[in-house]
Amino acid sequence: MDKVRIQGKASLHGVISIEGAKNAALPLMAACLLTEDSVVLDNLPYLHDKKTASFQAQTIKTSQAPYDIVRKMRASILVLGPLLARSGEAIVSLPGGCAIGARPVDIHIRGLEALGAEITLEDGYIQARAPRGLQGRRYTFPKISVTGTENLLMASVLAKGTTELIHAAREPEVVDLAHFLNHMGARIEGIGTDTLVIEGVSRLHGTTYSVLPDRIETGTYLIAAAITGGELFLEGTSLNLLPSVSSVLERMGIQLEERQGGIWVKSPPPRELLGIDIVTEPFPGFATDLQAQLMALMTLVNGSSLVTETIFENRFMHVAELMRMGAEITIQGHSALIRGVPFLKGAPVMATDLRASVSLVLAALAAEGETLINRIYHLDRGYQDLEQKLAACGAQIERITEHQKPLLEAVV
Numbered sequence: 001m002d003k004v005r006i007q008g009k010a011s012l013h014g015v016i017s018i019e020g021a022k023n024a025a026l027p028l029m030a031a032c033l034l035t036e037d038s039v040v041l042d043n044l045p046y047l048h049d050k051k052t053a054s055f056q057a058q059t060i061k062t063s064q065a066p067y068d069i070v071r072k073m074r075a076s077i078l079v080l081g082p083l084l085a086r087s088g089e090a091i092v093s094l095p096g097g098c099a100i101g102a103r104p105v106d107i108h109i110r111g112l113e114a115l116g117a118e119i120t121l122e123d124g125y126i127q128a129r130a131p132r133g134l135q136g137r138r139y140t141f142p143k144i145s146v147t148g149t150e151n152l153l154m155a156s157v158l159a160k161g162t163t164e165l166i167h168a169a170r171e172p173e174v175v176d177l178a179h180f181l182n183h184m185g186a187r188i189e190g191i192g193t194d195t196l197v198i199e200g201v202s203r204l205h206g207t208t209y210s211v212l213p214d215r216i217e218t219g220t221y222l223i224a225a226a227i228t229g230g231e232l233f234l235e236g237t238s239l240n241l242l243p244s245v246s247s248v249l250e251r252m253g254i255q256l257e258e259r260q261g262g263i264w265v266k267s268p269p270p271r272e273l274l275g276i277d278i279v280t281e282p283f284p285g286f287a288t289d290l291q292a293q294l295m296a297l298m299t300l301v302n303g304s305s306l307v308t309e310t311i312f313e314n315r316f317m318h319v320a321e322l323m324r325m326g327a328e329i330t331i332q333g334h335s336a337l338i339r340g341v342p343f344l345k346g347a348p349v350m351a352t353d354l355r356a357s358v359s360l361v362l363a364a365l366a367a368e369g370e371t372l373i374n375r376i377y378h379l380d381r382g383y384q385d386l387e388q389k390l391a392a393c394g395a396q397i398e399r400i401t402e403h404q405k406p407l408l409e410a411v412v
């Protein structure tokens with residue numbers, strides 16, 4: 001299994017380009033199932049050899065999404081709405097994703113049922129049918145759900161009549177999906193608000209669309225600059241995507257500026273930054289996906305900070321690993337009290353989920369000595385070219401690839 005080795009204490013200086021958002025690219029790809037025409041998506045992350053891909057679902061050959069594919073990605077639940085809308089049936093495995101809580105999909109299911117779908121759960125699979133098509137209705141989300149809103153949005157664009165989605169998520173990735181669907185001929189109003197009104201249409205057509213920048217990757221590198229007392233220019237992104245996060249960072253003492261083509265960030269060493277209290281909330285509140293990274297920074301600032309996690313019940317798995325590096329953190333229920341310490345020390349640590357993993361990378365960049373991060377496969381799900389981007393700005397970071405033993409040796 002690959003590991004990342006970091007020799008800490010190098011301050012970061014340079015330019016980092018921000019990729020298209022993982023959490024926008026996946027719903028957009030799922031939405032391509034809604035048309036038989038060809039769709040071209042640009043600014044896709046992760047596709048190492050090409051950033052633009054063309055999708056065409058002329059005919060739907062299967063309405064099934066099997067466990068082996070779906071277990072690795074939360075967003076694979078997003079094929080449920082489009083498959084049902086387009087072909088009247090879908091069999092989708094219950095999804096995986098980061099193990100940060102129970103993460104049920106009851107809201108997706110209740111919402112689709114409200115639009116007329118008949119749904120049963122069998123052997124870990126959601127079996128959904130809408131033999132007479134979906135019917136527009138008013139549906140109030142009992143709780144704000146990002147992928148829940150995206151699934152219902154994609155199901156309702158081809159439903160008969162008007163759908164009203166109340167208490168909908170307003171995350172930039174939901175907004176991006178709604179704009180994309182309108183580019184394909186959908187009729188969605190209220191984009192960016194918590195009430196979406198969708199007038200069903202009989203078909204969608206192809207289009208060309210560019211995925212919005214990744215605000216979580218952006219926030220992660222803003223914190224990388226701060227934790228190393230460095231100065232970076234983040235290319236291809238905008239502070240408008242991170243209202244709460246930028247206000248928190250500025251109150252801590254970090255300088256941020258929206259400049260032509262990206263964001264400029266400069267920070268004094270973390271010891272000169274102030275502690276702060278944050279609560280994770282749906283957008284426009286502080287993103288839970290940046291909680292672990294900010295906590296890494298809080299371990300080194302001057303004073304105490306309090307982090308309250310309200311979105312996921314099991315999202316403090318980085319705490320034990322940060323403490324192995326010398327952080328002082330006490331967890332009480334959904335809150336973590338972080339007392340800033342003068343320094344962290346490198347140690348062998350274990351990555352547990354995507355954002356926990358990158359919080360360890362950030363801590364290691366600032367720590368004295370060497371940190372070896374194990375199980376880093378989580379990182380590859382969210383950070384394209386992480387080591388290369390950081391190394392180009394002065395970090396001492398390398399990936400150690402453990403090659404499989406030769407077959408003969410393994411058998412003996």
Ligand SMILES: CC(=O)N[C@H]1[C@@H](OP(=O)(O)OP(=O)(O)OC[C@H]2O[C@@H](n3ccc(=O)[nH]c3=O)[C@H](O)[C@@H]2O)O[C@H](CO)[C@@H](O)[C@@H]1O
Nearest residue numbers: 023074075103104105106107108144145146147148311312
């Ligand atoms: C692929 C993707 O976009 N992932 C993001 C999405 O996840 P995801 O869409 O899974 O997160 P949700 O917004 O749905 O979850 C919010 C809360 O609602 C609960 N809930 C959700 C659905 C449901 O049917 N029942 C239910 O109880 C969840 O357990 C959680 O406590 O939003 C999260 C919150 O911003 C982010 O951390 C994830 O990075």
Ligand SMILES: C=C(OP(=O)(O)O)C(=O)O
Nearest residue numbers: 074075097098289354355
């Ligand atoms: C929790 C995350 O991803 P997913 O929903 O794909 O598990 C994340 O991006 O931090």
